[in-house]
Amino acid sequence: MRDLLSPRMLGAHVLALVAVAIAVSLGLWQYGSWQDRRAAEALDLTEATPLPLSDVLGPDDRVRSDQVGQPVEIDGTWVPGSTVLISGRERDGDDGYWVVSALDSGSAAMPVVRGWTADPTTVPAEPTGRASVTGWLQSPEGAGRPDDDPTDDVFPELRVADLVQRVDADMYYAFAVSQQGIGGLAAADLEELPPIESTTALKNLLYALEWWAFGLFAAFIWWRFVRDSRTSSSPVRPVPSNV
Structure with missing residues (x-):
């Protein structure tokens, strides 16, 4: 027992305790960051x-x-000739289209x-x-959905790159879904919670596991x-010999 309390051994105990405590603390910090970022991505702001x-x-900002x-x-002026349709949009179980037009706020559209x-043939007149x-x-x-006919005004996704050629102005790298239908259109449905991607903050989770593995390794080294x-300090007992 005295061997475990020698200055040399006490130093080893303290070093192991500090290493394990640091590894556990950093692992918990990274794990907390992983949880916070995933919670932020699923935050309902609607x-x-x-x-x-x-x-x-x-x-020039991207939406976080x-x-x-x-x-x-958004206060601005409607951009003439900017209206497009986005296919594959359901509302109350019916398949249809989003009607999209650009609104120029002065800083960007x-x-x-x-x-x-x-019905894409009954779209109300473009607002002005x-x-x-x-x-x-x-x-x-x-x-990455393919566009069957790049020459028409119907797109499979709402991508800013597809609209740039139609708008003679800088564009936000984002879009907005009007809370009310404009010009006689029915209001578009909106998922209230954005989906959480499986890779969101994955690096933080991997860092947490890495720190905890380091803590276990430090504890194993201390035990060894x-x-x-x-073992090395135990006295060697003489082997009795038969006389």
Whole structure:
């Protein structure tokens, strides 16, 4: 027992304790970051108070995960000839299209989902002049769905790159879904919670596991050191001989 309390062994105990404590603490910190980032991505902001677009997003900014669904107020002028349809959009179980037009706020143009229609041939006339729209902020889509006819005004996804050629202005790297249908269109449905991707903050989780593995390794080294020290310090008993 005295061997375990020698200055040399006490130093080993303290060093092992500090190493394990640091590894566990850093692992918990990384694990907490992983949880916080996933919670932020699933944050439901759809019922939050609408904010001016300029207070939420700059012309060159990308939408963060904790901004998806934030209601924003957009004041601007409708861009002529910017209207497109986005296919494959359901509403109350019916398949249809989003009707999208660009609203130029002066700093940049924001694609706005004006509403939903089941028949692409009955889309209301494109709005003109100034307007004020309140809509939910969304990140551009980009699942890579193929466009069967790139020459028409129907797209499989709402990608800003597809709209740039139609708008003679800088564009936000985002879009907004109007809370109310515009120009006689039915309001478009919106998923309240953005999906959490499996890779969200995965690096933080892997760092946490790495730190905890380091802590276990440090504890194992300490155990081996104590065992070997006790073995080497044990007196060697003479083997009795028969006379």
